[in-house]
Amino acid sequence: MQKVRMGMVGGGPDAFIGAVHRMAANLDGKIQLVCGAFSRDPAKSQQMSSQLGIDAQRCYASYQAMFDAEARLPADERMEFVAIVTPNHLHFDVARQALQAGFHVLCDKPATLNLTEAQLLADVKQRSGRLYALTHTYTGYPMVVAARQLVVSGQLGKIRKVAVEYHQGWLADLSGDSGKQAAWRLDPAQAGSSCCMADIGVHAANLAEFICDDHIAELSADISASGNRQLDDDGVVMLRFAGGARGMLSASQIAVGEENNLRIRVYGEKASLDWSQESPNSLKLMHADKPFETLRAATPTAAALGGITRTPPGHPEGYLEAFANLYCQFAEQVSQARQQHPDIHSLLPGINEALRGMAFIETVVTASSSQQKWHKVPDVSNLSGQGGQA
Amino acid sequence: MQKVRMGMVGGGPDAFIGAVHRMAANLDGKIQLVCGAFSRDPAKSQQMSSQLGIDAQRCYASYQAMFDAEARLPADERMEFVAIVTPNHLHFDVARQALQAGFHVLCDKPATLNLTEAQLLADVKQRSGRLYALTHTYTGYPMVVAARQLVVSGQLGKIRKVAVEYHQGWLADLSGDSGKQAAWRLDPAQAGSSCCMADIGVHAANLAEFICDDHIAELSADISASGNRQLDDDGVVMLRFAGGARGMLSASQIAVGEENNLRIRVYGEKASLDWSQESPNSLKLMHADKPFETLRAATPTAAALGGITRTPPGHPEGYLEAFANLYCQFAEQVSQARQQHPDIHSLLPGINEALRGMAFIETVVTASSSQQKWHKVPDVSNLSGQGGQA
Amino acid sequence: MQKVRMGMVGGGPDAFIGAVHRMAANLDGKIQLVCGAFSRDPAKSQQMSSQLGIDAQRCYASYQAMFDAEARLPADERMEFVAIVTPNHLHFDVARQALQAGFHVLCDKPATLNLTEAQLLADVKQRSGRLYALTHTYTGYPMVVAARQLVVSGQLGKIRKVAVEYHQGWLADLSGDSGKQAAWRLDPAQAGSSCCMADIGVHAANLAEFICDDHIAELSADISASGNRQLDDDGVVMLRFAGGARGMLSASQIAVGEENNLRIRVYGEKASLDWSQESPNSLKLMHADKPFETLRAATPTAAALGGITRTPPGHPEGYLEAFANLYCQFAEQVSQARQQHPDIHSLLPGINEALRGMAFIETVVTASSSQQKWHKVPDVSNLSGQGGQA
Amino acid sequence: MQKVRMGMVGGGPDAFIGAVHRMAANLDGKIQLVCGAFSRDPAKSQQMSSQLGIDAQRCYASYQAMFDAEARLPADERMEFVAIVTPNHLHFDVARQALQAGFHVLCDKPATLNLTEAQLLADVKQRSGRLYALTHTYTGYPMVVAARQLVVSGQLGKIRKVAVEYHQGWLADLSGDSGKQAAWRLDPAQAGSSCCMADIGVHAANLAEFICDDHIAELSADISASGNRQLDDDGVVMLRFAGGARGMLSASQIAVGEENNLRIRVYGEKASLDWSQESPNSLKLMHADKPFETLRAATPTAAALGGITRTPPGHPEGYLEAFANLYCQFAEQVSQARQQHPDIHSLLPGINEALRGMAFIETVVTASSSQQKWHKVPDVSNLSGQGGQA
DSSP states (O other), X not given: OOOEEEEEEEOOTTOSHHHHHHHHHHTTSOEEEEEEEOOSSHXXXXXXXXXXXXXXXXXXXXXXXXXXXXXXXXXXXXXXXXXEESOHHHHHHHHHHHHHTXXXXXXXXXXXXXXXXXXXXXXXXXXXTOOEEEOOGGGGSHHHHHHHHHHHTTTTOSEEEEEEEEEOOTTOOGGGTTSHHHHHHTOHHHHOSOSHIIIIIHHHHHHHHHHHTOOEEEEEEEEEOOTTOSXXXXXXXXXXXXXXXXXXXXXXXXXXXOOSEEEEEEEESSEEEEEETTSTTEEEEEEXXXXXXXXXXXXXXXXXXXXXXXXXXXXXXXXXXXXXXXXHHHHHHHXXXXXXXXXXOOSSOOHHHHHHHHHHHHHXXXXXXXXXXXXXXXXXXXXXXXXXXX | OOOEEEEEEEOOTTOHHHHHHHHHHHTTSOEEEEEEEOOSSHHHHHHHHHHTTOOGGGBOSSHHHHHHHHHTSOTTTSOOEEEEESOHHHHHHHHHHHHHTTOEEEEOSOSSSXXXXXXXXXXXXXXXXXXXXXXXXXXXXXXXXXXXXXXXXXXXXXXXXEEEEEEOOTTOOGGGTTSHHHHHHTOHHHHOSOSHIIIIIHHHHHHHHHHHTOOEEEEEEEEEOOXXXXXXXXXXXXXXXXXXXXXXXXXXSOOTTOOSXXXXXXXXXXXXXXXXXXXXXXXXXXXXXSOEEEEETTSHHHHTTOOOOOSOTTSOOOHHHHHHHHHHHHHHHHHHHTTSOOXXXXXXXXXXXXXXXXXXXXXXXXXXXXSBSOEEOOOOHHHHOSSTTO | OOOEEEEEEEOOTTOHXXXXXXXXXXXXXXXXXXXXXXXSSHHXXXXXXXXXXXXXXXXXXXXHHHHHHHHTSOTTTSOOEEXXXXXXXXXXXXXXXXXXXXXXXXXOSOSSSSHHHHHHHHHHHHHHTOOEEEOOGGGGSHHHHHHHHHHHTTTXXXXXXXXXXXXXXXXXXXXXXXXXXXXXHTOHHHHTTOSHIIIIXXXXXXXXXXXXXXXXXXXXXXXXXXXXXXXXXXXXXEEEETTSOEEEEEEESXXXXXXXXXXXXXXXXXXXXXXXXXXXXXXXXXXXXXXEEEEETTSHHHHTTOOXXXXXXXXXXXXXXXHHHHHHHHHHHXXXXXXXXXXXXXXXXXXXXXXXXXXHHXXXXXXXXXXXXXXXXXXXXXXXXXXXXO | OOOEEEEEEEOOTTOHHHHHHHHHHHTTSOEEEEEEEOOSSHHHHHHXXXXXXXXXGGBOSSHHHHHHHHHTSXXXXXXXXXXXXXXXXXXXXXXXXXXXXXXXXXXXXXXXXSHHHHHHHHHHHXXXXXXXXXXXXXXXXXXXXXXXXXXXXXXXXXXXXXXXXXXXXTTOOXXXXXXXXXXXXXXXXXXXXXXXXXXXXXXXXXXXXXXXXXXXXXXXXXXEOOTTOSSOSEEEEEEEETTSOEEEEEEESOOTTOOSEEEEEEEESSEEEEEETTSTTEEEEEESSSOEEEEETTSHHHHTTOOOOOSOTTSOOOHHHHHHHXXXXXXXXXXXXXXXXXXXXXXXXXXXXHHHHHHHHHHHHHHHTOSBSOEEOOOOHHHHXXXXXX
């Protein structure tokens, strides 16, 4: 296929996640970065643009300017989708304007700052007829896709219990709160109503819903903030899924020594599974009456369950490949959308996941300060149809 | 020291836990089993007695008969303590009568069927001046003792978060409910108000309190029963410790494929630890600013933290050795008590742990059916002093 | 069954392995230690005897005196077998005299100091009609028995490759050579022609032969000694088995940080297996066309493959239990031998393993200093029939 | 920096390793693929070229044609280096012609079919003044670089023992010999004198030499071929390093179930290390007197030891990133070489590793069929200076 043309908003010289997005987009050679508004600082933006080998004329002073100018370019030349890697509080406006200008959008998580914005965005997206994807990266791992397929195909039986956790330790030291990565996450103005739950708890919730093909219907929560922090840096949530399973979710940014310990176990009536992000190429299956099995990425058995891999078994793929898998699928969708109205169904996280994520975060925050035990998570499915990419 | 003389109530030919107690008592050659009331069925009791090489005259028809007869034997001949390994609903009465007859008691967990019985027992114990120990086996593991010591000595800093779980899968299949091990555990008349929380959840709670040297002050719970079961087989508990730490506890007997997956992580302000019962000889330490460490049982570093070991590093010890460590310490206390009034302080779980365990179980059951989120766990410390063995 | 009566030679107050043997004998309650010659120092011997609760009259000044006196006791009272836990250079003479006096023998490894002695012992054993067992402890692990059964039953197909290693680090520091455990092992007068290969290399060789049910037919070796040591502390051996498999064996006592890292992998035409002594309750099975399997001790699948266990899956058993499994089997044989001539066949290591072990060690030492690549290992099977316990 | 311009020889539509090279080159956005001779079949070559978005005019019918044409392009437009991903028997000629035409070369392993060719190539390389790199991929892993740095800086003390292995199982089934990947590797005409040792054994040898900063001086070997195969599919090698360490190397392609199990352990006088390719982001350090440490990629401690990483700790990088690290370094060197004569020293494997690899393979093959135990590995250092990239 012809390379898909991407623009980028955010991702200047010091940005971390912008670089990750570019590597993910680069890896498979299917996407070409053709334009960008990398920074509010024009010098920095030009510096980035030059470093990336982008035509200086397509390095824009603002995202608004970029959408305007690109929209005026010939169809086979202009940017086809925009990757949004700005600070979080801008995600909503950039995405909205991009969609309204006719561009597909791939946005870093979270979609917006709150549920209200997410609902507005869902509305814009619906009317735009454009594609929207959200980088819930962990669903890009092939063994996560395999895990979901095992659940969906009934090999675990009815799901009874889910245990999911995402433990980090990088915010353990209160003296580091002024650091670049910490400062905005702990500032309600920039991060919204939650730090830990919004940053990583929502990944854990998304992972559980993705693998179980189910929704968290009710929850009870206890989140907390260390020292004088205004936002949570740790929390526990008891879960009840729409399908009847119970569960627990733990997220922490103060778990000293933990790196990115995202782990999920799903216990069904017939079998169970166990997956960890830090060892992503193995999926442990537990049975009642036979030995444990370890399903390994890229083996024929695993390949039959879906998921994208590039190397033979035992040559590990990791986080960037999982990220690239999202880009790969999105590029494929954009390419298909050249010919047709994009009513593409896929496993890519999209506007529904954006809505559910925001609903989860807000419910956790509300529930945690309440004396009432159970709180319903708003049902967002009626807003925007079903599937990841309706 | 002269061997300590033990009697046993329960532990007939088909009993599982009785055999475990005997192996634990045998291992170090410090204890001699001199009498027993192994079964209500006299033939079975005699069979067991003969198999164990016990003098036929000291195989008794009932525990009452045993306590009477042994009490009349010369002091240097009679049983010094009784190991109670009957079905749970008898624990209370056997222990009470043994204490009242002047014998020390080592009782399989749980101490009683409910908190009321436990309080009565604590009272009897207090007045008897006899020793009482409860086999919360997991506190016998040397790396658990080491973990506690690391916490107590401040090497982890103030504890912020505790994650403890005990997952089994052996009750996953509802069709097995009539099996010997399952039937009584799922019967309220024999097991009390809880199955899963009383059988293993309380072990998890005890382990957390032991390592953290702290008490669970408040909790919120969600327990559930599969199918038509009358008692819980799974549950999640959110914890708040008296010392300020938060936590979560998950226990399950329907986690298909899990064996005895008891694991605890304790996150402090300075460092964290991670221990699993199924790999009991390693203790993972996590630091903010240096590599993970794996502390191994029986190494000089570990030995300096306490705990009993018998073999060099890398020659694994396991569950029976942990169990034997409790027997070892108890035999030592009994031996010391020959000379003096037994006001021995040790890490052995005792009557306080019995009280706290019952308080935990009852609070979880109450909390789970309540719409109120937080429930205080009754403070039992005023009943019986402090320490494991006051 | 009636308890089996055991005597012990060696195992005084400071001895390590004597205590291990006693714990192994104690664990299952089937064996009673009735007499001993624990030390050349009568005071120490009496001290031990008293500590163990043995009748003072049956604490003997020498093993010769013990064999004489016990032989004169009534048949239902006298020691039935002797456990030999002396320094290695005495193993041969104690075992020979015990057999000649009509006692069964269970001897700590190695059986003798050299092959010549082993052949003499085999001859004595043959003529005595008594039982002889050698504590190649690792064959007592249930998953090792399971591994052998998988090979023997053909589930791995024809074996092609074996990789076995036993790495320790405790002799890494040359300054510790005068320590009690090190000194005699590095002294040719007390340890024979080899340190590392005789102490642990032979365990690795035995394990490979046991699991594969095959013999090492030829080998090439490179052993070495650090500093000024007279005996090897490290070595590598290339193996060719009688049945056609190739292999490698590595043994080291200078592998800094290693504890008792005995590991074996066996690769067959259809499947492979991987077992490690430090995680003894798991056996990894590798297949060409399906997920890895982890077979766990005490599960129904594992139990069907043989091996002795005492606790449910997930309650780990370890080194002492493996050791006790040898004692258990030996006690059973001794008990059977009360009624009949002991032509019992079992998996217990016996005189053949004694012969093969010595042949292995001597061939490695010879081969290492030779410029010729391959050296045949003497075939000892014609000396003493077949099976572990002929 | 300005993107580095790359051409590719080989890597047509069905090729596996060509795609890996392109992903590695893509990942960091520093390299642009500007031309290629992807296949002898012009249609396939054009198909690939078009798929990759390369100017049709720069898709060439042969590598000779490519070198000719590109050499005539302006200096700031023409290809700067060629990536060689043809079948192995062509590596030599393509590399030689490229160097002679003035292009830098990055060649897939092995450099040539035999040592003679490698020596000729070293000569051409020397006279050309061009850069040459060989993709011994595993040296690109950051924890391998860290391991080397720990050795070089003396933290392990003098190295005593090295255990390295590379076990695969994909050639276990003889019925698969006609498959595309298997057929040429087992054919002496295309693969040279060895299959297993040339394909993966040499990676293991390279890894050991890289980490230890030492050379294998002597070896003894036993390689074998299953069934009627003409080339080895398994083998064991005893090693002696120039610096005094001993070692063993095992390589296998018939180890059923193994994927790409490349593992190395290096035992020094003070400490030891353990690294596995399948879990590449952890490096285990073993000490004599303190707990094991696990050094994790991208942590500050690891970063201080060198190595390239792109993601925070706990977001795993894998094989493609290791591969990209070689490309990254090579692109940097090419960029530097624009300004100056390239006498760049780096850790990148180069012509010396090419020579040593061929010397290793040929010595193993010779040694295996010899009755003499030890065989010297030819010293190639006098041919081409020192360092990876002289």
